Amino acid sequence: FRDGLRTLGVLDKIQAHQESFRPLLCWSPTTLTADLVDSLFTIRLASPVGSNRRRAEEVVVPFWRDYLTDAEVTLSAAASSSSTAEATCSGSVRTYVSGPEVLSAEVYWALDVIEKHGFFNSCTGKSELLRLMFPGSPIASKFTCGDDKAAYLTVSVRIDVMTCIL
Numbered sequence: 001f002r003d004g005l006r007t008l009g010v011l012d013k014i015q016a017h018q019e020s021f022r023p024l025l026c027w028s029p030t031t032l033t034a035d036l037v038d039s040l041f042t043i044r045l046a047s048p049v050g051s052n053r054r055r056a057e058e059v060v061v062p063f064w065r066d067y068l069t070d071a072e073v074t075l076s077a078a079a080s081s082s083s084t085a086e087a088t089c090s091g092s093v094r095t096y097v098s099g100p101e102v103l104s105a106e107v108y109w110a111l112d113v114i115e116k117h118g119f120f121n122s123c124t125g126k127s128e129l130l131r132l133m134f135p136g137s138p139i140a141s142k143f144t145c146g147d148d149k150a151a152y153l154t155v156s157v158r159i160d161v162m163t164c165i166l
Contacts, residue, residue, distance in 0.1 A: 034068035052119055056151035063152050101138075106145040110153040120147040 005011035014021045030036075043061055047054035113123060127144050134140040145153070 034072040059151040102142045110150040120151045123150045
């Protein structure tokens, strides 16, 4: 390796200017922040403007940024309190849903809309309808799966999370 660097005189320059080459050749720990991770990606929406898929894509962008912020906060809180249980759970999902039974119902609802080739905006007002139809149900009372949430659930919730809750 050294012989290769000596061939063009690079090794001599590295030895003469060690501090200048240190950032290039030596690893240094960097704290990942939500802004740093977000800057690694370029968001390009592929679907035509006005389509349901485009609307779902547009809804996901703020959720992605919220997820990054929640992950940063959750991980820093976990590091300061040395609790790893908090670090494995996404704060954004936890604050967006009422409980595992409610989340299961909402995911089933959103997947049914997709399976039947429905429109996300057809979900608007259905939460109130379910409360009227099932007044004593604790799930119906907390069910909140409108158009934005249905789009979010179908586009951004990972398959392994869905498998776990269903």
